[in-house]
Amino acid sequence: MRPIAGGTCSICGERLLSPYAFLAEAEARCGLCRRLEPPFVKAVAYGSYEGGLRELIHILKYGQVRPAANVLGRMLSEVMAGLESAFGPGTVVVVPLQVRRLRQRGFNHSELIARAALKLGPTGDRLVLNAKILERHRDTQSQTDLTRHQRRENIRGAFVVANPEALSGREVLVVDDVFTTGTTVSSVPGYCFGPAHLKFG
Template structure:
């Protein structure tokens, strides 16, 4: 269950985002493609992954017709080292596909507004609780008027424990965003999370079925949102 990947405070409170979805599980070809994109710099791969991401986003049943799309920002150190942000490349590719397949959908990429205000240590190898603490207060919104009252689609490459999605969503909600929708190419399986974090750490040093990670949509009678893992 997804709850087993979360620290106790995360299990006891609803997430600050409305819904989180991913195209597939972080393994096999999907994992290989993400590694080639992130660590080998094969940026054209983002176009193909963007198609998969767009298909998953468009399958969200209550997706708003107007969206501000934002990519999870990299630290300045990583951005300089890679010379690109893989989340931003994925967001741009997904928007192109979304516009072709659903012309009535108004989605625009907003960059330079969501940023990191302090350096954080690598998330790789940290426990869920440590990841959450590591990112607390790390993100900020530079222009609140650009997002206040809007529906924001937050894009990243991998949803591991949800710490990054939560931290970004909290910053956006504090800036007045109406709802945050999170979409990633891949998500970690419970039994593979620790191996995945170690694998990402090693990589820094040197198409699966669609799943829904978290559904925080209130029930019709005003009940609490529900969590779903989409486990296979």
């Protein structure tokens, strides 16, 4: 498993269709991010959701092998190390699970990954985890087989912030296990914080 390198959108991480776009423009963007300004500053990922990385996420989520979170956390910490200078005082939040899924699984896998990343990463006390501040207001159906528009409607209004004042003046880093179209991460600042607060998704 290797990190994503080159040829990707500087905002959402989508692979660029033209191999020359990345060379022609330092902050190259995909067509969608050119047309629709995302409500977040940047999305980063360790790698593409395939092969060993996909299997590792599945082992954690569905096999409930908690030590896998430490491996994924180390991967995330490597990505965060490359962004170290970009972080000011910030709060790390995790995408909350549906209550039913949390009871079944016994843990929020994104929270375990975030905790491991902060423990292993270089950010010191500049980033603090607040795993309870973002709450799921209602259940949603699985996003897996939905179109981009359906995903947006499905997730709209699903999240609320328990204590918005705690985020005042702070950048917000949203941690989720998989970034597909950006709909979930976009719904967090779009409906909860306001665009100015989210630094990285």
